[in-house]
Amino acid sequence: MAHEARPRRKRQARGEQRMAQILDAAATVFAEHGYEAATTIKISAEAGISPGSLYQFFPNKEAIAEALALRFVADLGAAHDEAFSGVDLAGLGLDEFIDRIVDPLIAFNIANPGFKALFARTDQPAGLSSAAEPLERAVMGRVVGVVVERAGRLTPAEATLAAHVGGQVFKALIPMVVAAAEGGEREAVIGELKKVLRGYFGQVLDP
Template identity: 35%
Template structure:
C-alpha cells in the first residue's frame, strides 16, 4: 500500500511498520476501519469497534494509529490513490472519445469505485480533513480530469481549467449524495447531474 503522494503533517505521527508482518497488520486494521466507517459513519464509529472488526486488541490498533483521525486519514489517502489510479487508467484509454463521453466515463468510474469502496463517501465528507492534504488531492484529481478533456476529440483546451473544475464539483456532489442514505435512494439526483455534465461538455466542445 502506497501512502507517499498526499501525506500531511498529521499522517507523519502514525507508526510506520518496518517488517512485513507489521505491514500486513496495518492492511487488516485499515480494511476493518473501512467496514466500520461504511456501516456506522465516521462520527459514530469507535476505535473499539474497529479493533473488534479486525480481531485485534485495542492496544495494537493504537500502536499503529493513535487516533481515529489518523486512522481515517491513512485509509482516505489509500482510497484516493486507488481512485487516481482508476483515472490514470482512463487517461490511457480515453484518447479520441468526445468530451461528453469522457465526462460520462468519469462518472461511471466514480460510481463503480463507490460501489467497491462504500466507505469512500464517508471519508471524503469528513469535516476534519487536513486542509493541505485536501488541497493537494483536489489539484491532482482536477489535473487528471483535465488530461481526459484535453485529449478528447474535439479537445477542450480554452475552457479546460473551468470544465475540469465543474466536473470535479459534480463528482463531489455525487459523493455527497452517496453519503446521504435518503438522497442516495433517489437515483434521479445522480441522473440529473450526469445530464448536466453532458450538456455542459457538449457546449464547451461546440466552441472549438
C-alpha cells in the same frame, strides 16, 4: 543470518496484514457511522481484535484515518490513471468521453464507501487534507486541460470554470450512486448522473 531474516520477514508480513485488517475495518466503520461517531473501540471490534492490539499499530483514530487516507489516495490515483491514460480524450465522442472519465471513479467510490466519510468533511484534520490535496489538484488539472482543448469557443477561464462545475456535479451525485441498491437501481442512478453531465458538457464542449 538467513534463519534470523526469515522470522523477521514473517513478523513483518503479519504486521502488514494486521494493519491492512485494521484499515479495512476502519473504512467500514467510517462508512457506517461517519468519522465523528467512529471510535477505536468500534474499529477494533469490526477488525475482530482487542483495542490493545489496535494500539500496537495506531495510537488513535486520527492516525488510522491518515493511513486510510493514504491508501484511498493511492487507489484513487490508479482509478484516475485508468480514466486518463492511453486514450486521446479530446478526440472522443461526448458519450465515450464521459464514460472514460466517470466509470473508473464510480467504481472506486462504490468499492470504497468509507472514502466520502473522510473526505467529504469540512473540518478535515490536516493529515487528511494534505494527503488528498496534491492528487485532487492533479486530477482537476487533467480535466481542465481536456475541457480547454475540447471547448475551443470558450476562453481558458470559461473552460476551467466548466471543468470545475462538472466536477462538483459528479461529487454531488456520487453519494446517490453509492447508496443505491446494486443492480438495476444503481444502474439507473448512474444513467441519470451521466445524463446530467452529458447535458451540461454538451452545451459547453465543441462537438
